[in-house]
Amino acid sequence: MTDNARARKLADRIQVVVAETLDRRIKDPRLGFVTITDARVTGDLREATVFYTVYGDDEERAASAAALESAKGVLRSEVGRQTGVRFTPTLAFVPDALPDNARTIEDLLDKARAKDAEVRQVSTGATYAGDADPYRKPEDEDESDGPSEKNEGPASA
Numbered sequence: 001m002t003d004n005a006r007a008r009k010l011a012d013r014i015q016v017v018v019a020e021t022l023d024r025r026i027k028d029p030r031l032g033f034v035t036i037t038d039a040r041v042t043g044d045l046r047e048a049t050v051f052y053t054v055y056g057d058d059e060e061r062a063a064s065a066a067a068l069e070s071a072k073g074v075l076r077s078e079v080g081r082q083t084g085v086r087f088t089p090t091l092a093f094v095p096d097a098l099p100d101n102a103r104t105i106e107d108l109l110d111k112a113r114a115k116d117a118e119v120r121q122v123s124t125g126a127t128y129a130g131d132a133d134p135y136r137k138p139e140d141e142d143e144s145d146g147p148s149e150k151n152e153g154p155a156s157a
Contacts, residue, residue, distance in 0.1 A: 007041045014048050014089070015039035021078045022071075030067040032060045037096045041089060046081075048089040051096040061095065085127055109110045
């Protein structure tokens with residue numbers, strides 16, 4: 001039986017422990033500006049996935065990924081020591097796609113703003129194709145309906 005609350009608490013604790021350990025104990029020069037964004041633990045508490053972001057270009061991201069892989073043993077032992085669980089979960093580091101998704105959304109929003117500005121500029125000074133008020137009024141209907149009620153009967157000679 002899986003306990004989602006326990007898995008979530010353990011994931012939160014793993015996130016904090018890994019972030020603190022990276023900050024204090026890991027002195028790898030390849031490790032750049034790494035931010036631990038999230039951690040998820042499977043229901044059986046055996047595997048943990050740690051999501052991270054790296055500030056910098058692709059080369060710095062690759063170097064930081066290699067540094068995290070080489071520090072995986074130290075990080076796992078520190079997680080086991082600080083959490084006190086019977087079986088220390090294995091750690092898997094995954095680059096977080098959130099910044100890339102946010103950048104894509106920002107680009108799409110910029111395109112939408114530019115298109116809205118273009119439409120607004122084109123519509124400035126434009127007039128309606130028809131009358132200013134295209135809706136019929138009740139008095140207009142009486143006049144334009146055709147013959148009035150007086151003349152609707154049979155024609156008398």
